[in-house]
Amino acid sequence: xxxxxxxxxxxxxxxxxxxxxxxxxxxxxxxxxxxxxxxxxxxxxxxxxxxxxxxxxxxxxxxxxxxxxxxxxxxxxxxxxxxxxxxxxxxxxxxxxxxxxxxxxxxxxxxxxxxxxxxxxxxxxxxxxxxxxxxxxxxxxxxxxxxxxxxxxxxxxx
Numbered sequence: 725x726x727x728x729x730x731x732x733x734x735x736x737x738x739x740x741x742x743x744x745x746x747x748x749x750x751x752x753x754x755x756x757x758x759x760x761x762x763x764x765x766x767x768x769x770x771x772x773x774x775x776x777x778x779x780x781x782x783x784x785x786x787x788x789x790x791x792x793x794x795x796x797x798x799x800x801x802x803x804x805x806x807x808x809x810x811x812x813x814x815x816x817x818x819x820x821x822x823x824x825x826x827x828x829x830x831x832x833x834x835x836x837x838x839x840x841x842x843x844x845x846x847x848x849x850x851x852x853x854x855x856x857x858x859x860x861x862x863x864x865x866x867x868x869x870x871x872x873x874x875x876x877x878x879x880x881x882x
Contacts, residue, residue, distance in 0.1 A: 767803075769803075
C-alpha cells in the first residue's frame, strides 16, 4: 500500500484529477489531514528519526543497514535537504527520461554473462590445480607405493 499512496499523492500534487480520499494519506486523523505530519513524511523525517534511533541502539546494524547512505555522505541531518534538492530538480525538468535509452544504458553498464563454458583448468585456482595435478606430493607418494612399484616392474618385464 504505501508506495501506491505515494504515487497517488504525487499524481494529485502534479495536477491529475484522481478520485481519492485524504483518509489514505499519513497525518489524517479525526476527520482532518495534518499538513505538518504529511510534509514530514514526504521529506523523509521518519527515515531520519529511524537512522538516529538505530545509530544509538545498534551502531553495527546502523553501519550495515545505511552503508550506501553513509558512503554517499548522507546523514540523518541531511536527508530533508536531499529530498528538497531532488524535488527542485524534478520541478526544473519534470520530463521523464526515455525508458528505451535508460534501459540501453543499464544494459551497457551491466555485467556481461560468459558466452562460453569454462574449461576445468580455469574453474580452479592455481593452488587447487596444483593439488589435483599428478605431480602433487600426495599423488607422487601414491605412485611410490609398493603396489605401484610391483605393477610397474611386472609391466616392464613383459
